[in-house]
Amino acid sequence: MDGPVDQIFVTAKDWLVGLAPAPWQPLVSALISVAAIIAVFAGLFAITTVLERKGLGRIQNRYGPNRVGPYGILQPVADGLKALTKEDIVPRTADQVVHFLAPLVLVVPVFLALAVVPVGRNMVALDMDTGVLFFFAVGAATELSVFMAGWSSRNKYSLLGAMRAIAQMISYEVPLILSAVTVIMLVGSLSTVKIVEAQAGYTGWLPHWFVLTPWGLAGFVLFLIAGTAESNRSPFDLPEGESEIIAGYYIEYSGFKFALFFLGEYIGMFAVSGLAITLFLGGWHAPAPFLNWIPSYVWFFAKLMGLIALFIWVRGTLPRLRMDQLMNFAWKFMLPMALVNILAAGLWRFVPPGAVRWAICSATIVGPYALLGRALFQNKHWAKRTYRYAE
Amino acid sequence: MTPLSAYLLLSALLFAIGLAGALTRRNAIIVLIGIELMLNAANLNLIAFWRYSPNPQALTGVLFAIFSIGVAAAEAAVGLALIISIYRHYKSANVDQVQAMKG
Amino acid sequence: MTWPFIIIALLTIASAVATMTLRNLVHCALAFTVTLAGLAALYLQLDAQFVGFAQILIYNGAVAILVVFAILLTRGSEPPQQAIFSSTWALGVGIAVVVFGVLSAMVLSSHALAPAGPAPAIASVREIGDQLMTKYILPLEVVGLLLTAALIGGVLIAMHETKTK
Numbered sequence: 281m282d283g284p285v286d287q288i289f290v291t292a293k294d295w296l297v298g299l300a301p302a303p304w305q306p307l308v309s310a311l312i313s314v315a316a317i318i319a320v321f322a323g324l325f326a327i328t329t330v331l332e333r334k335g336l337g338r339i340q341n342r343y344g345p346n347r348v349g350p351y352g353i354l355q356p357v358a359d360g361l362k363a364l365t366k367e368d369i370v371p372r373t374a375d376q377v378v379h380f381l382a383p384l385v386l387v388v389p390v391f392l393a394l395a396v397v398p399v400g401r402n403m404v405a406l407d408m409d410t411g412v413l414f415f416f417a418v419g420a421a422t423e424l425s426v427f428m429a430g431w432s433s434r435n436k437y438s439l440l441g442a443m444r445a446i447a448q449m450i451s452y453e454v455p456l457i458l459s460a461v462t463v464i465m466l467v468g469s470l471s472t473v474k475i476v477e478a479q480a481g482y483t484g485w486l487p488h489w490f491v492l493t494p495w496g497l498a499g500f501v502l503f504l505i506a507g508t509a510e511s512n513r514s515p516f517d518l519p520e521g522e523s524e525i526i527a528g529y530y531i532e533y534s535g536f537k538f539a540l541f542f543l544g545e546y547i548g549m550f551a552v553s554g555l556a557i558t559l560f561l562g563g564w565h566a567p568a569p570f571l572n573w574i575p576s577y578v579w580f581f582a583k584l585m586g587l588i589a590l591f592i593w594v595r596g597t598l599p600r601l602r603m604d605q606l607m608n609f610a611w612k613f614m615l616p617m618a619l620v621n622i623l624a625a626g627l628w629r630f631v632p633p634g635a636v637r638w639a640i641c642s643a644t645i646v647g648p649y650a651l652l653g654r655a656l657f658q659n660k661h662w663a664k665r666t667y668r669y670a671e
Numbered sequence: 672m673t674p675l676s677a678y679l680l681l682s683a684l685l686f687a688i689g690l691a692g693a694l695t696r697r698n699a700i701i702v703l704i705g706i707e708l709m710l711n712a713a714n715l716n717l718i719a720f721w722r723y724s725p726n727p728q729a730l731t732g733v734l735f736a737i738f739s740i741g742v743a744a745a746e747a748a749v750g751l752a753l754i755i756s757i758y759r760h761y762k763s764a765n766v767d768q769v770q771a772m773k774g
Numbered sequence: 775m776t777w778p779f780i781i782i783a784l785l786t787i788a789s790a791v792a793t794m795t796l797r798n799l800v801h802c803a804l805a806f807t808v809t810l811a812g813l814a815a816l817y818l819q820l821d822a823q824f825v826g827f828a829q830i831l832i833y834n835g836a837v838a839i840l841v842v843f844a845i846l847l848t849r850g851s852e853p854p855q856q857a858i859f860s861s862t863w864a865l866g867v868g869i870a871v872v873v874f875g876v877l878s879a880m881v882l883s884s885h886a887l888a889p890a891g892p893a894p895a896i897a898s899v900r901e902i903g904d905q906l907m908t909k910y911i912l913p914l915e916v917v918g919l920l921l922t923a924a925l926i927g928g929v930l931i932a933m934h935e936t937k938t939k
Contacts, residue, residue, distance in 0.1 A: 378800075378801075378804065409896070409898055409899055413827045413828065417827040417834075417835065418830070419835075420830065420831050420834060421830060421834050423839055424804075424807060424834065424838060424839065428804065431846075439846075443843075446839060446843075450835075469899070470899050670755060670759065670847040671759050671762070673775050673779045673819075674775070676884075677779065677783075681787070683877035683881065684787060684874060685790055685809075686874075687870045687871070687873050687877075688787070688790045688870070689794075690866075690870045691870035693866075694865070694866030695862075695863040695867060696858060696860070698799060698850065698854070698858070700844055700848070701793075701794070701799065703841070704793060704803070704806050705794060707806075708790060708794075711810065714825075715817075718820050718822050718825060721820075722822070727897075730901060730902060732822075733822055733825055733897050733902060734902065734910050736822070737902075738913055738917055741832075741917045742920060743837075744837055744921075745920055745921050746924070747837050748840060748924050748925070749927055751840055751841065751928075752928040753931055755844060755848060755931075755932045756932055758848040765856070766860070
């Protein structure tokens with residue numbers, strides 16, 4: 281419902297911008313958007329660290345942190361103080377400039393990516409014609425920070441972790457973008473605002489979200505799996521697994537820079553979840569027409585917390601994938617499924633609506649899924665592991 | 672409004688820098704980077720001419736630049752694969768040392 | 775000449791010079807990344823948003839990483855023992871100066887360059903898609919074929935040669 285409570289932040293921002301003199305107003309408007317995004321999502325990051333540790337603890341049959349504050353909710357304050365006051369150790373042989381810049385090159389693009397995610401009705405920082413392309417472009421720019429961190433530390437394990445992380449990120453970028461392409465195809469625009477608007481409307485009690493179509497469900501699952509791999513979260517966290525190569529590419533970082541890497545990773549998770557909500561889960565729309573009175577931003581953050589809970593649940597449940605398993609999964613399973621999904625979305629567009637459309641699209645997705653799964657399981661055989669180098 | 676000649680001079684300068692690098696450096700990968708820089712300078716030229724053209728609705732410059740980016744990426748991939756393959760034989764990526772056909 | 779253009783242009787030129795003159799190869803690759811980002815900013819200045827973001831996605835997100843991987847696979851991350859410039863470097867720089875001189879003389883003496891055109895129709899993605907599918911369909915298919923050939927060719931060239939007995 282487009283009422284005053286829904287638009288309260290928009291009216292507050294307009295009033296604040298109105299207080300500034302006229303030539304400064306675009307700058308003030310931009311600064312307020314930036315400050316709001318940083319404040320809200322950094323606060324959400326703090327809450328998520330506690331929720332993750334308590335959630336993982338409960339899944340693993342133990343309490344999480346429960347000393348600082350009631351039920352441990354003030355833990356992020358303690359973590360923040362620790363990160364700020366720890367000594368910043370930089371190895372003497374490390375490349376000083378690149379070592380210093382790597383956390384910045386991670387954090388700045390992920391905050392930029394949040395600028396195109398519509399958080400509520402009329403509440404998007406940048407309404408661009410090419411919003412989704414902008415998101416993927418800045419997402420791709422974060423991969424360089426991984427390399428910079430790994431190489432500048434002059435540490436073999438660090439470099440190894442960085443190479444693995446980059447290989448993983450570029451492999452999973454292709455299914456990520458291809459599963460977003462299905463939505464772009466059917467909406468006809470790259471603008472995130474238009475994609476959310478295309479999911480308005482209800483038939484009976486069911487919303488017109490894209491996740492409630494066969495290609496949308498497959499696309500959503502593919503997007504979330506690829507997003508988990510892009511954010512280096514378990515079960516794809518081999519590059520930074522604590523039991524594998526200690527901390528991977530950020531072994532040599534301590535104190536505030538490590539906190540920045542941590543922040544960048546979680547904000548990346550929020551950005552990917554935000555885009556998944558925008559593309560597949562209807563953005564800020566309510567799931568049923570009689571729930572429209574709840575403001576739009578409440579719905580967006582409820583969906584975001586739901587996806588974060590899903591990420592935490594998956595982290596606590598599934599074992600880590602090995603590097604070759606991870607790469608096989610990306611190139612041999614997810615890429616063909618993403619292409620089949622595009623075909624199914626195309627069929628959905630051109631077949632007239634009805635039960636036939638559902639049957640055809642579901643068969644187009646489930647058939648190759650079963651066949652591909654069967655084919656990929658047949659070639660498993662045990663052999664001595666061999667290593668290959670460049671020369 | 673920045674005049675068109677400023678963009679053209681900038682792209683000519685970038686082209687010259689890329690050319691200088693491609694002609695003087697010994698490592699094959701830096702030569703390839705110089706070639707990529709030259710291609711990018713040409714792209715800048717295309718977009719600048721599109722923007723200041725009398726008929727920007729035709730989108731010719733934009734599409735030409737998009738195709739150029741695609742082709743340059745393919746060429747970079749194949750070039751780097753070649754460099755890795757040559758390194759495997761000569762154990763060196765310096766262009767001075769790959770001279771087995773010299774008389 | 776507006777201030778954003780001057781700042782971005784200086785940054786791009788400085789990082790391009792750094793790319794071509796630094797000793798450490800990884801520093802060269804990172805300076806190249808900054809140059810590409812500067813060029814993307816110039817495309818955005820020229821109202822070509824799709825090309826600007828595609829430039830970041832393709833060049834910064836893929837080609838730069840490819841270059842970095844190649845440097846690491848050819849042991850380029852160690853400091854180079856020999857000279858980094860070839861023995862005929864003066865000739866190379868001379869040729870580059872001559873090329874720049876000719877191009878800039880041409881640009882500055884031309885009468886055909888309009889000072890500033892009318893505000894163009896914004897290159898919306900829908901129009902780019904329309905043109906790609908109607909007028910430029912043949913180049914699109916050819917580039918697709920070229921990328922497939924480059925993919926297969928790259929893998930074949932860089933693959934280990936199996937020794938035939």
